[in-house]
Amino acid sequence: MKKLFVIILGMMLALIAACNRDQTASDGRPTVALVVKTLNNPFFNDMQKGAEEAARRLGVNLLVQAAEREVDVEKQMQIIENLIQSRVSALVITPSGSKEIVPAIVKANQAGIPVIILDTRVNEEALAAAGGKVAAFIGSDNQEGGRLAGELMVKALGGRGQVAILEGIPGHETGDSRMKGFRQAVSAAPDIQIVSSQTANWERDRGYNVFQNMLQAQPRIQGLFACSDLMALGAVEAIRAAGKTGSIVVIGFDAFSEAREAVRNGLMLATVAQFPSEMGRQGVESAALLLKGEQIQPEMTVRIELITRGNAEGSSQ
Amino acid sequence: MTLKTYVAQHGRQFGTLVGLLVLCAVMWILTPHFLTISNLLNIAEQTAIIAIIAAGMTFVILTAGIDLSVGSVLAFSGVVMASLLQKGAPVGVALAVGVLAGFGCGTINGLLISVGRLPPFIATLGMMSVARGGSLLFTEGRPISGFSESFRYLATGRVVGVPMPVLVMLTVFFTAWFVLTKTKLGRYTYAIGGNEEATILSGINVRLYKTLIYGICGGLAGLAAILLTARLNSAQPIAGMMYELDAIAATVIGGTSLMGGEGNVFGTLVGALIIGVLRNGLTLLNISSFAQQIIIGLVIIVAVLLDMTLKKGRR
Numbered sequence: 001m002k003k004l005f006v007i008i009l010g011m012m013l014a015l016i017a018a019c020n021r022d023q024t025a026s027d028g029r030p031t032v033a034l035v036v037k038t039l040n041n042p043f044f045n046d047m048q049k050g051a052e053e054a055a056r057r058l059g060v061n062l063l064v065q066a067a068e069r070e071v072d073v074e075k076q077m078q079i080i081e082n083l084i085q086s087r088v089s090a091l092v093i094t095p096s097g098s099k100e101i102v103p104a105i106v107k108a109n110q111a112g113i114p115v116i117i118l119d120t121r122v123n124e125e126a127l128a129a130a131g132g133k134v135a136a137f138i139g140s141d142n143q144e145g146g147r148l149a150g151e152l153m154v155k156a157l158g159g160r161g162q163v164a165i166l167e168g169i170p171g172h173e174t175g176d177s178r179m180k181g182f183r184q185a186v187s188a189a190p191d192i193q194i195v196s197s198q199t200a201n202w203e204r205d206r207g208y209n210v211f212q213n214m215l216q217a218q219p220r221i222q223g224l225f226a227c228s229d230l231m232a233l234g235a236v237e238a239i240r241a242a243g244k245t246g247s248i249v250v251i252g253f254d255a256f257s258e259a260r261e262a263v264r265n266g267l268m269l270a271t272v273a274q275f276p277s278e279m280g281r282q283g284v285e286s287a288a289l290l291l292k293g294e295q296i297q298p299e300m301t302v303r304i305e306l307i308t309r310g311n312a313e314g315s316s317q
Numbered sequence: 318m319t320l321k322t323y324v325a326q327h328g329r330q331f332g333t334l335v336g337l338l339v340l341c342a343v344m345w346i347l348t349p350h351f352l353t354i355s356n357l358l359n360i361a362e363q364t365a366i367i368a369i370i371a372a373g374m375t376f377v378i379l380t381a382g383i384d385l386s387v388g389s390v391l392a393f394s395g396v397v398m399a400s401l402l403q404k405g406a407p408v409g410v411a412l413a414v415g416v417l418a419g420f421g422c423g424t425i426n427g428l429l430i431s432v433g434r435l436p437p438f439i440a441t442l443g444m445m446s447v448a449r450g451g452s453l454l455f456t457e458g459r460p461i462s463g464f465s466e467s468f469r470y471l472a473t474g475r476v477v478g479v480p481m482p483v484l485v486m487l488t489v490f491f492t493a494w495f496v497l498t499k500t501k502l503g504r505y506t507y508a509i510g511g512n513e514e515a516t517i518l519s520g521i522n523v524r525l526y527k528t529l530i531y532g533i534c535g536g537l538a539g540l541a542a543i544l545l546t547a548r549l550n551s552a553q554p555i556a557g558m559m560y561e562l563d564a565i566a567a568t569v570i571g572g573t574s575l576m577g578g579e580g581n582v583f584g585t586l587v588g589a590l591i592i593g594v595l596r597n598g599l600t601l602l603n604i605s606s607f608a609q610q611i612i613i614g615l616v617i618i619v620a621v622l623l624d625m626t627l628k629k630g631r632r
Contacts, residue, residue: 039606063603068610071555074545078363082600085359086350099462100549103472126550169555170458199458266380 012103015086030089032060032287034280035079036241037096037120038070041230043257044094047118050277051092054284063088069232070202071169073100080104084111090287092116092280097125098173099202106132118279120174136296138282140304142177145272146225148306149178150185151249152270153192153223156249161222166207166213166231167199175202175227178253178272195221200231207234215242223249229259230269235276237269255307263312278302332623333572333587337466340591344598351598358480364593365482366541366548368586370560371567372493373423373537376530378496379569380509381577382437384531386426386444387538387564388557393448393538394419399461399552408468412464416539422448423535423569427528445561462551472547482544486586489537493582506530510577566613570620591616 034051034187037042039044048064055062065083067075076096084107085090091108093115094103101122108115109132127134153163163186168175179197186192196214200206206317207226215238228230231295232252239248252259255273262268285295305311368385369446377384392405398415402408423442429440476483498505505526506518538557546552571588573580592613599609 064605065600066606068606069558071558073549073551073553074366074556074616077549078596079362079600081359085356085597086348086601091551097549097551097553099460100551100553103548103550129463140499146602171460179502200353 029061030291032090033063033088033284034092036066036094039066046282047276050280051284054281058288073097077104090114091281094119094215097212102126102130108169118283132176138300140274141301143181145304146178146181147185150182153188159189162195163223164221165197168227204230204234207231208238211235211240227252229256260312273305330498348601360593360597361483362480365486367563368589369541371564371585373534374564374568377534384441384572386441388560389445389448390422390538391542391557393452395542395546398453420536424532427531431527432526456554460551460553581613
């Protein structure tokens with residue numbers, strides 16, 4: 001009986017692995033690994049699509065891996081260590097933690113594998129202290145996006161009122177920069193007060209609960225800036241449950257198709273569009289250039305724009 | 318004792334070891350990158366943290382208990398230690414306080430269970446939330462990062478090529494094996510899990526030993542926190558989420574019965590390595606993280622099915 005189980009286990013593994021065998025086959029083409037924060041978030045799915053498109057076009061072998069949970073920095077490090085062991089030619093990474101990624105980058109450096117960072121900046125000081133280096137950063141200017149959202153908020157509220165913020169996970173560069181930009185823009189209007197600012201962990205259900213609590217504590221909130229659409233959409237449901245749909249201005253970030261839909265339906269005023277597929281595409285293109293021995297720009301900015309009812313009709317790309 | 322009788326007595330753990338070897342053989346056939354010394358060390362290093370937590374979990378599960386708080390306790394110990402390091406405390410003091418913080422949380426669990434008569438599931442579920450909230454409050458949700466090289470040596474250092482976390486893991490398992498097989502505490506751990514009433518009636522201070530066992534489990538979570546913090550050069554208040562499930566899985570795959578009284582730490586080490594090898598091998602094979610979760614879940618189910626079938630066969 002014991003043997004039978006072991007055999008079944010072995011066969012199961014062999015079968016699953018056999019299906020995937022071709023992806024790691026070394027046929028002389030360079031292998032680029034894209035490690036994102038998680039694959040159960042449309043933002044990173046779009047990034048993957050852009051990367052896949054570029055990989056097909058350039059004849060690059062692309063591996064895509066991610067931890068199950070966006071915040072799991074240790075699991076992301078394990079994945080990178082494992083990819084280093086499998087001798088990929090280049091790593092394109094969206095760090096789950098700006099500082100926590102540094103030891104993994106150093107390990108890649110030691111193995112002579114170039115690292116390109118997408119979307120979330122690595123903490124410069126921590127990187128310098130550890131003697132690590134990255135070949136390039138490709139991402140949007142999150143602070144600028146936050147600023148655009150803040151200016152729109154001031155305009156929408158006529159320069160006065162109570163505003164709340166749903167933050168990302170503290171210490172995540174993207175969320176921190178968005179919030180900084182938003183706060184800067186709003187501070188220009190002295191009659192706008194930020195009455196509550198809390199994290200909802202980038203999660204939709206947390207966005208719902210946290211904003212519901214905020215509304216309990218501060219019933220006169222008129223505006224909400226959420227550092228991601230997932231949290232904004234959670235809050236939209238909380239607003240609906242409180243019967244306040246239409247009386248609270250909601251601005252999100254990321255411009256997922258579902259958030260665009262909410263903008264079209266008037267449930268959200270706006271969302272800041274990033275172009276993750278463009279980041280994925282440029283990431284793979286830059287890796288391919290590097291592997292050919294060409295120079296690449298150390299910093300590439302991907303465009304950012306405000307999506308409101310007027311321009312929400314466009315496709316998500 | 319002949320090898321044959323030894324194998325017969327420890328059949329379940331040898332079954333797990335055979336499973337691990339089969340798994341390694343399959344990975345070896347499928348990818349040339351698996352069976353290299355650097356990759357094997359890489360797996361051992363990645364497994365160390367979960368394995369150390371699972372060693373403590375084995376003590377608790379042997380008493381027919383459970384500890385759901387280890388992931389949160391790890392985060393709490395980590396941030397307490399990290400804040401001391403940042404304030405310039407000597408490394409040795411900070412490490413001791415980190416382990417003690419874990420031991421303290423575990424002892425509270427133990428008191429709630431032994432003196433307070435709470436079911437272990439409830440007491441440690443409460444601690445899971447309290448310790449998590451405590452670490453978030455303590456750090457205001459922000460990670461504490463940037464430590465000295467001497468501290469980071471615990472993760473980055475190597476002794477004759479073997480990474481420090483692996484050495485710590487082996488030391489922990491040797492000590493745990495020694496305690497469980499050669500000391501009073503070890504015998505009572507099995508006795509409590511086998512028949513708690515009888516153990517109380519035979520005049521053993523079960524309350525004391527149970528409290529101590531949960532304390533050990535918490536202390537090992539604190540030790541794991543040291544390694545994790547050194548590894549990432551950062552202590553995160555949200556670290557260790559779901560680690561309790563990995564630790565329980567390693568223990569159960571290793572043949573320790575959730576009913577208590579049966580199992581050993583050798584099996585747990587092999588169980589943790591099975592999870593580590595699976596994660597590593599599946600990544601080398603570029604199998605998506607979604608499929609990885611299915612496979613690991615199936616392995617847990619198969620391992621326990623195997624356990625039950627073997628026991629039925631023996632009766």
